[in-house]
Amino acid sequence: MKLPDHGANPHKLFEQAGVEQPHSIVDFSENVHPFGPPAFVEQAWPDLLEQIRRYPDPEGEPFSSAAAAYHELETHCLAAGNGAAEIFTWLSRRYRGKRVVLIEPAFSEYRKTLEAEGADIATVQLTADNGWRMELEKVAKELAGSAALYLCNPHNPTGRMLTHPELVFLAEACKAENCELVLDEAFIDFAGEQHSFIGQQKVFSNLIIVRSMTKMYAIPGLRLGYVMADPAIIAELKQGAAHWNVNAISANLGSRCFEEAEYRKKVVEAADRERQQMERFLREHGCEATDSAVNFLSFRLPQGMDAEQFFMDMLAKGLVLRHTKSFRGMDGEWFRIGMKAPEQMIQLREAIRAWLETK
Secondary structure, X not given: OOOOOOOOOHHHHHHHHOOOOOOOOEEOOOOOOOOOOOHHHHHHHHHHHHHHXXXXXXXXXXXXXXXXXXXXXOXXXXXXXXXXXXXXXXXXXXXXXXXXXXXXXXXHHHHHXXXXXXXXXXXXXXXXXXXXXXXXXHHHHOOOOOXXXXXXXXXXXXXXXXXXXXXXXXXXXXXXXXXXXXXXXXXXXXXXXXXXXXXXXXXXXXXXXXXXXXXXXXXXXHOOEEEXXXXXXXXXXXXXXXXXXXXXXXXXXXXXXXXXXXXXXXXXXXXXXXXXXXXXXXXXXXXXXXXXXXXXXXXXOOOOOOHXXXXXHHHHOOEEOEEOOOOOOOOOOEEEEEOOOHHHXXXXXXXXXXXXXXX
C-alpha cells in the first residue's frame, strides 16, 4: 500500500489507504497547532483586496525586511520563498551532481529534490537503539568530498534537539572539509529562539539556515519560508527563484507575524503542556516515545503489536496519524502526532487506550 509521503491533506490518505473517510476527522499528521493564525490576519483580510490587484514585490517585501530585522540581519543575507519547500529546490540545484550527506529519518523533500538533480546522497542512519541520538564522529567521517550536510534541528520526525556545542562541532567539521551546512530550523520557534544557530552565521560562512512561517503561525496555505546565509550564497540561490515567487498577501501578513510575541508564548506553552501529557500517557501504556522538544512527537506500540492494523483502525475512527513508511529507519512501525486542542488529544488517548486494551 503506497501512502502519501507527507502529512496533511488527509483526503488523499483515505483515498490511497482505501478507507472511507468518516464525517468527522482530526488530522494529527500535520504539525500545525490548533489556535489558527494570529487575530490580525482575519482583521486585515478585507484590506488585502488591493494587494491582489497589483503584482507583488519581487524581493518578497515587506516580509524580507521584517524577517531580517527580527533576526538582526542585513536584508542581503536573507531571501524569501514560497514555503521552505521551494528553498530546498533552490538548494538541490546548488548541489546538482555533488555529494550530499543526509541524516535519516528526515523530511522527504531533502532526498526527493536532491535526487531530482542527480546528487550523490550519502546516508547516516539514526536508530531507535540509542533514542535516535546522532553520533557526531560518524557524521564527521562522511563529510570528506561532500558539498553539503543537511541537518534538521529540532529533528523531524522525532522532535529531538541538537545542543549548541553539538552544532558547533558539526559546523566546524563541515568547514574543515569545505562543506556547507544546511540547517533546517522549521520548528525551532517551538523550542525557543535562544536555540537557533542564526547567531553563528558570522562565524561560519558555510552555514545556510532555512526557516518556515507555516507551523508557528498556522498559515500553511499561504506558503512562506526564508533562507539565511552569506550574501554571496543568497545571491546564487535567488537566481533559481521565479520572479514574484512570494505572493503579496503572504508577504504582507507574514511581515506582521514577527510582532506576535504573546501569540508565540501561548502556542509554545500549550504545545509543551499537551506533548508532556501525551508522552506520559504513551509510556504508561507501554509505548516508546521520542524525547521531543517541540509540538510533535513520534511513538511506537508495545512490542509484538500490529502497527499497520493500529494505523488503519485509527483512520476508521477519523484519527489521522502520520505514518512513517516514508521515514527511513522508522518504516511504518512508528507514528508521529502533532499536538492539537486538549479535547482532541483526549479523544486520541482514549482511542489508543481502548485499542491497546483489546490486544
